[in-house]
Amino acid sequence: MSAYRTCVAILALVLLQAFPAWTEPLARAQMSELVVPPYSLGDPLNDRGVWTLLNSGGAEAGYVFETGELAPLPGFSGVPINLFVMLDSEGRFIDVRLIEHNEPIFVSGLGEAPFHAFFEQYAGLSISSSIVVGTPYGDGRGESSLVYLDGVTKATASVRIAHESILAATLAVAREKMRGLAADTAARPDPELVIDLTWDDLLAEHLVARRTVTNAEADAAFAETIWADDDPEAGEKPEETYLGLWAVDIGPPSIARAVLSNGTFAELQRFLELSPEVEPFLLIDTGRHGLVSDEFVRNTAPDRIYLEQDGLPVALRDADLIVELADGVPDGTAMILRTDRRLGFDPAREWTLQVQAVREHGMFQPEIGSVMFEVTHATDERFFLRDGSAEPTPPWLEAIRNRLFDLVVLVVFLAVLGAVLFVGMNRLAVLERFTPLRLGILGFVIVFVGWWGQGQLSIVTVLATLRSAVEGGSLAYLIYDPFSLLIWVATIIGFVLWGRGFFCGWLCPFGAMQEFMHHLGARMRLPRIDPPARWDRRLKAIKYVLLAGLVVTVFVAPDHVDTAAEIEPFKTAVTVYFLREWYYVLYAGFWLGLGLFLFKGFCRYVCPLGAFMAIGGLLRGRDWIARRAECGDPCQLCRVRCKYGAIGKRGKIEYSECFQCLDCVTIHQDIKQCVPLVLAARQARNGVAAK
Template structure:
C-alpha cells in the first residue's frame, strides 16, 4: 500500500496482480452446465420410479414408472441451467431440477444449487424450497406469474400464479423465468407443443378490409359454429355410466356457439360496426387479440354467476396443444350485426405474452359437466371442440424476439422508480450550488436529516434498494461463468441508484453514495444522534492506528473479489462483513449472530463515528478506488486552511481532512459540513479575522494531495 492523492490506496503492483489473477481465472473457468449424473438423478427419483437413458440430443432424462406390466414415461427431468442459464443476483444461474410430465404438468421442481444472496444465511433456503414446490401440479402450457406474498390466498388463480416472497421479489422472478424458459424449451422438443408461434409477431393486416354479412363470413369459414346435440353429449357421457340428461329431441342442440377472431378488420368491423370495432382496437394492448363467442343454445358456457373480466371456466382457446390464457374483456355486449344469433356473449382477450398466432389454426373448446350420484355427487366433464383457421393474407407475420422477462419488474415498480428519480433530481442542485442551501447551516441540517430519513425508510426498507458488495460479486461471477449481466435488470431501483452513483463517482467521488444514498449509513447517522443525550464521548483513534484500520476494507475487498473470481463460496461468507442484508433487507429478522453483529456495529458507531464505513465496508472501498477517477476537486479551500486554521479538520467526523487542510476524497462522505463552514462568515476563522481587519477573502479550490 502507498499514499495516494489524499490517503492510502492499493499499490499499482497489487492492482496489476489482482487484475492478472482475475483474467487468468476468466480464461480457465468452464461454462455453466448441469451437475447431475445418473446417480444424482436417482437420488431425486428413487424406486419405484426408474431413471431411463439420457437423451442423446438433449440433457433430458426420462423418468419411468411401471404400469400394466410395462414402463411408461412419468416425466422428463432436466436441469434449468442446461436450457435457460439466467443469472441470479449471485451472478450465477440458479440450478433447478424440473420434472415435466407428458401432459405438460410439473411433476416436481427442486433446487439443486443457487447463489441468491437473500437466501444465503438471510431468509434461509427454506422459503426458496417452498416457493418452487408451488409449481407441482401446475402446467407449463399456461403462463405462470409471480404474485405478491399470499397472492393465491387473496384470490389469485392457483393455476397460473405462485406466491412471491417478501424481500426476494427480484430473485423469485429470475427463478420463475428460469423454470418456465427451460420447461418450454423441453416441451417444444419432447412434448410437441408451443412451437408454432415461437419467435413471431403476427398482427391483422389493416388494409385487408371489406364489408361482409354474417352469412358471407360463415360461408368463408371466418365465423364458425360449435354445436353439440343432445345425442352427441349423451354418447360422450355414456362411457362414464351417465344416462341421457339433455332436454328435447336427440338431434336438438344442447350447446350452440358462434365464434370469430375480431382483430381482422373484415371480420371485426362487419360484426361490431365501425365505431365499436375502433373502440375495441383502442382497448386492446399491443399484440393482444380478441375472440367473440356467442352462445345461443340451452347450455350457456358462461353460466349465470359468471363475473365480467374473469376467465371462463368452460371455454378454452388452444393452439398447438397449448392452452392460451383468454380472459373476458368486460365491455359492452349488445347490438351485434344483423344475422348474428341472439344470446349471451363474450369477447375474450388473449394477451401478446401468450404467444398466440392468429394466422395458424386454433381450437375453441367447451367443457360440459354432469354429476353422478346424489349424496356425494361426482362431477364428470367432457370436452367438445371446433377448429378455426383464417387465410394468411389477412395477417402480417414478422420474426421477433420474445419480450424480455425483466420488463415486468420495471413496469411493476414504476412508482418507486419515479419517487427515487425525483429525489435524486432534487439532490443534485443542492450539492452543486454550494452557496445556496448548503451555506445555511440550520436549513441545510434539516434538509440533510430529511433526505437521510428518505434514504433509510423509502430507499432501504421499502424499495429494498440497498446497494451492496453482493452486486460486485455477481458481476465477477457473471463475467467468469456465463458472461451475462441481465440479472441486474431484475432489480430496477438498485440499477437506477447504481447508474446515479457511477456518474457521481466521476464528478464528486465516493461521498455521494456513502454520505447520502446508503440506507445503513443513514441508520448509523440517526443512531449517532443518541450519543449526545446519552453523554457518550467519541473515542479518538490514534492517527497511526486510524491509517492502518482504513486499509482493512481494501484487503477485505480484494479477498472478496478474488474468491468470487475463483468461484469460491468464501466470497459469500466474506460479504457478510456487510450488515446491510441483516439491517435493511431483512429488517433485523435473522439468526442472532448476524443481528448481534449489525447491532454491535451500530453501538460502535456511538463511540467511533461510522467506524464500519471508515474501516470495514468493502463496498465503500470499491467506490473509493473507482472514485479516484473523479474529474473535480470540488471542495473549496483557502490558503489558511491547515495553517493556521484547523477548524474544518477538527469538525470533520470522518477524518477526511489532512492536517495540511487538504481533502482526502476517498475518505470523504460529502456531508458538506466543511463547505458550510467555509461559506459561513460567522464560523470560518479566516473570514472572521479578515472581517475584523476590514478585508474580504474568497475560498479557492486547492489541488488534492
Template sequence: MARTSVRRCATQLLPRLAALAALLLALPAAAGVLTQADLRAFFPDAIRIEAKEEALPVWPIVKLDGPTEKVMAYAFESIDLAPIPGFAGSPFNLLIAIDRDGHFIDLRVLSQHEPVFVDGLGVEPLLRFVEQYKGRRLQQPIRIAHGARRAGSDELDGITKATASVRILNESVLAAALQVARARLGFAPAGAAREAARVRDGVFEPLDWPVLVARGDVAHLAASNAEVERLFAGSAVEGADAAALARPDDAASELWLAYLNVPTVGRNLLGEARWRQLMARLEPGQHALLVASAGRLGFIGDDFVRGGVPERLALRQNGLPIELRDLDVDLAVAGAPAFAELAAFRVAAQAGFDPARPWQLALRVERQKGIVWPERVARELVVEQRLPERFFDIPESAETRAWKAVWQNRAADLAALGALFALLAAALFAQRRLVARPQRLAAFRWAVLAATLGFVGWHAQGQLSIVNLSGPLTALVQGRDLGFVLYDPVTLAVAGFTVLTLLVWGRGTFCGWLCPFGALQEFVGKAAQALRVPQWKVPARLDRALGRIKYALLVAILAAAAFAPALADRLVEAEPFKTAITLGFDRAGPALWYALATLALGAFAYKGYCRWICPLGAALAVLARTRRWQWLPRRAECGQPCQRCRHACAYNAIEESGAIRYADCFQCLDCVAIHDDRQRCVPLILMDRHGHPVPLHGRRVRREA
C-alpha cells in the first residue's frame, strides 16, 4: 500500500515538476532579444531606426514621405507585449512590424519551442505560415482555416497536425499588435490608452434572467429568416436557403451574450458555487464570456473543437478583432429559455480587452454555391454590448495622467498668462479710459507687446500657428482623436482666449496684442521708423490685392491638411513663427533667411507679413465674422468728409467712408485715441473753436459696414 501510494504521488507530482521546469526555462525568454543594430539589418530601406521606447517596447521606423522624414511603421517583439505560453511552456517570440494604417509589413519567427516544429514537422511549415500575415490589415478578422477548407480573404492556411500551436501563435500576434495599434496608431477612442477597467467584486444585485436581459446586462439579438436573407441580397448566394424562403417569419437565430466576470451577471446566471469555480480557472486579467444561441443558425459548427477557437464567432472592440478560446466547461443557466447551444469563452489578458467599453460579438453566417470549388459568401449578425460603469473601477488613462502632469508643471506660466489675459481684457473693455492720455496708451501697449514677445513667445512658447488648425484637421480626417492638443497648455490657453475675444472684438486682440511674431514685427517697424527708414505707401487697391495672398495660403494649407498631409507640412513653412519664436532663430538655411526677410519687409511696410501673407491671420479674420459688436466708436462726420483716422491707420483698415474694416483691424486703439482727443479729432476741434457742432462740408462717401 505504501509503495502504491508513493507511485501515485510520483505520478501526480512529476507532471507538475515538468511544467514548473518548463516555466523556469522560459523565464529568460520573457523579454526581447533584439537590439537597435539588429533592426537596421531587418529593415535596410529605413532612413533611421529610432531607439526602443521605454513606455511601449517598440522601435519607430523612420522613412521618407516625400521630402519629409516620418515614422512610417513600428517594429516590436511579441514576447515583450504578449508572452503567451505554448505547449513547451515558453512563448513564441516574433518580430512584427506594422505600418501606420495597421498593415502587417513584416513578421518573422525569432524563437519558438513548440515540439511539433522542433522535432516533428520542422520549422519550414511555420515559416511559410507566418508569411501569410504580410499585407493583411489588423482591423480585418484573421482566422485560421480548418481542415481541408481553403484559406479565404480573412483566413490563413493552417498547418495540419499543428492546429493548436498556430492558434497560439496567431493569438500572440494579434494581442501584441493590438497593443501597439491602440497606443501608437490611434486605433482607439480618446482616452483608450489606459489600463483596462477592473471589475468591482463587491457590486452585486440578485436578479433573474428576464431582468438581466431587459436591463441589457445580458445582450440579446433575434434575427428572422427574412432578416438573414436580406443580408445576402445582391450576392451570388441570394435565395440559396430554401428553408428561409419557405418560412421567412421564423426565427433564424437568437444570440445571448454575457460578461461573466461581473458578479451581478455571472453569479446570477451560474449560481454562487459554479461562478466561483469558473473565476478560479481564469488567470489574472482574463475574461469569461457566456454565449448562448437558439434557432437554425448556431455558433458551434461541425468543425468546432472543445477548448479551441470558435470559427463562427468574432469578438471586436474599437473595430479591432480579439481572439476567443473555448473554456471547455459545462454550464447551466437557471430560469433561461431552452438553448440550442451554450458555451463559455476565455479572452486572454494580453488581448487588451476592456469590458467597460463598448464591444461586439459577431456570428458568422456562411453560404456557399457550387460543389467542386464552391463560392463562399459570409455575412454577420452582430450583438452590441456596453455594460454600466457602476460595475467597474475605471483607472485614469496614462494619457490623462501625462497631460495633467504637463498642466501642473506649467501652473506658474498659466497663472501669469491668466493675469495678462485679465489685464488686457479689462483694458479693452475700458478702452476710452486707456486712450484718454496718449502716453498711457503707448506705455501700456509697449509693455504688453514686450510681455507677449518675451514671455508668451520665447519663454512660454505660446505662439499660435496655422498648424494649430491644420494638425487637428488632419487628425480628424484620418480618424484620430485630438488628445494631443492637451499636451500644450499654454498654446491651448492662448487659443481659448483668442476664440472668446473673436466673438467680442474680432481678430485684433490676438493679431494686435498677443501674437509674439506680430509683436516682434511691431518692434522692428517702430525701430525702422525711428531710424527714418523709408516707408512704403501702398495704394489702397494694391493693399487689398496683396491681402488676398493670405487667404489663398489658408485655403491651400487646409486643403493639403485634409488630402495631402505631407504637402501641408511644407506649406506651413510659409509661417516664420517656428524659426523666429519657437526656435529663437536657432535655425539654418532657407527657413532662417525667410524669417529675416519677413521682418525686413516689416521695416519698410508696417507689419507687411501680418497684413498680406499670414494664413493664421486669414483664418482669424474669417472666424471673426462671428463678432456681434461694432465696438470702435465712430461719428457721423467720420469719412464725411473727415479722413483724419483713415490717414493715421498704419494698417489701412479704415474705409474712405470712415467705416472700420474689422477683418483687417489690429485693434491698436489709435483711432479711438484720435476720436476722443480734442487736439487731433477735427469735429471736436471745430466744436471747441465755435462753441457748437460745426457741419463739415465735402464729398459724401457711401459708408461700408
C-alpha cells in the first residue's frame, strides 16, 4: 500500500501545481519562417492565426493560417493537430505543413516522415474539389471527380482527423474571407415541427428538387466530342429518360416521413439520434443513369454525385441505409447520402447537386469523358432552427460504422468472457483442458484484439486524458478509436468486479505474448528465475515510480511524453508488428525473451499501465477469490504455486498484483490438490473404515 500512497500523493501534487495554457497562435516571426518564397506574410486578419499572403510585388495573393485555432479537432494525444496552410486567392493550396502534433502512432511508432509526406499531397489542389482520404475503387481510371489522397497505413484515424481539420479551417476562411459570407450558425432541422405532408404536398410546396435529362439531351451534351456516338442506346431511344433525378433534404422529420416507409423512417431517426450533426438527402433516379458507378462501395463517398454550396464543395458520404419509399413516391434507384453541418453546410440556404454522366471511347484503355447535370434547390426555412451558437458534436458515428463488424465481434467476446468469469469462474477453472482453453483465448486476444483490431491499451491514453482533464480540453479524440474505447469501458467495469485482473490477465495482447513465452520456456525445460519475496516486492514498486515519472513529464515536458512512454514495448510488438528500428525491436524482444525464464517480468515490475490498472483496481467491490480458514495456515500451496507472487504468507490475496490466471481458483476447487479438501476426504475415509 505504500507504493499506492506514494503514487497518489505525487499525482495530487502535480494536479495542484500544473496549470498549462493552450498553445497560442504563432507569432509573426514564426509564421514568416513557414511562408515559402516568393510569397511573404502580410497583416493579421484576426486573433485566431489568419494572415494575408502577399506575392513578390506586395499585392494580396491569398491567406495564411493555422488550423489549431480555427478547427481544434483533438487528436489521440488529446490536443489538436496544428497545421500551417497557405491558400491562394483562387482557393488552391500552395502549401500545407505540420506545425505541432502529439499523435502517438507517428511520434513513437511509424515516425514523422509518413505524416509529413501525407500533407505534401495538398499542394496544387483546389478547395472546390471534393477531396477524400483513400483510394479510388475499381480500375481507378479517373472517371470520378473525387480527388483522392493516399492515407497512411495503421494511422487512418490520425490522418482523417488532420484532413478534417484542414478542410474545416480552410472552408471557414474561404467562406468568410473569399466569398464575403458571414460565418453564421448553420440551420438545423426543427425536431418539434410536425406537419402532415404527402409527396404531392412536397411537389406543390417546392420541397423537392427535380432534374430530367433525356437520352437526346445527354447526346447533345457530348456533341462534337469523341464520345458523341459512344452511347448507342441514347441514339436508339432519344426520348426516353437518361436521368430522372429527384433530390430531397430529409433532415426535417416531416419531409422524411412523407417520402420514406415507416421502417426506413425509423431507421433514419435512430441514425440521426446517434449523429445529430448529419444532414441526410434522399436521391431517386427513375432513369438509367443509376446515380453511382458499378465500382461504388457502400458507406463511402459517391463517385458520381457532388454537392456544392456558395461555390464550395460539400463532402457527401453514403449513409449505408436500406431505402424503402413511401406510397406515391416515384420508383427508381434510391439512396440516402449524408453530409456534416459542422463543416459549414447550411441546409436552409441554396445548394447545388451535380450528377456526372460518363462515357468511354475505345476498346482498349478507353478514354473517359464526362459532363455534369445539376439542379439547385433550397429547403424552406420554416423547417429549421438557428441557434445563437453552434455546439459541435464529435464525429464519432463514422468511426463506429467503419468498424461495425469488428465492434460486434469484440462486444460478443467481451460479453461472453465477462459472463463466464463472473458466473462460471469456478467451473471454468477446474476444466481438465483449462490451460489450452485459456491459451486459445489469449491467442485470440493477440491476433484479433491486438494485431487486427489495434486494441492494445497504452499509458499514453491515460496521460492524454489526464492532461485534457486538467486543461479543460475535449476528450473527443477517444471516440476516433471506438475499438479501444470499448476495451477501456470493459476494463473499468472489470475494476469494480475483479480489480486489475480482467484486463491484465485476459485482454492485454502484450501480456498474452509473455504468457505464451512462459509456456514455451516450460516446454523447453529452461531454468526459471524466481526472485525472493523481498526483492519481488521491491521490484513491483518500480512500475509505480515510472507511472509517477510519466505523469510529471506530462506537465513538465509534454513534448517528450510519447518518447518517455516508449518504456512500453506495445507499439513495437502490437501496433507495427515489430516493423521498426532495430533498437525498438530489440527492446520488445528482450522482454518477450525474458519471459522464457521470468514469468511476465514486464507486467509485474515495469509496466506503467499496469500500475495505473492496479490503482484503478482499488475500485474493486468484492473479494472474488474464495478462501478457507486453512489458507495460509497451515496450507501454503496456493502461495507457492502463484507465479505473480500475489498471495501473502497468511493466504490473503493481493488483488493489486493478481492477473486472474485462476491457478489458485483451480487449486481451491480441486479435491485432489487443495490440502484442506484432501485432509477432509482422508478423515472421512478413515471414519468410514473405523466403523
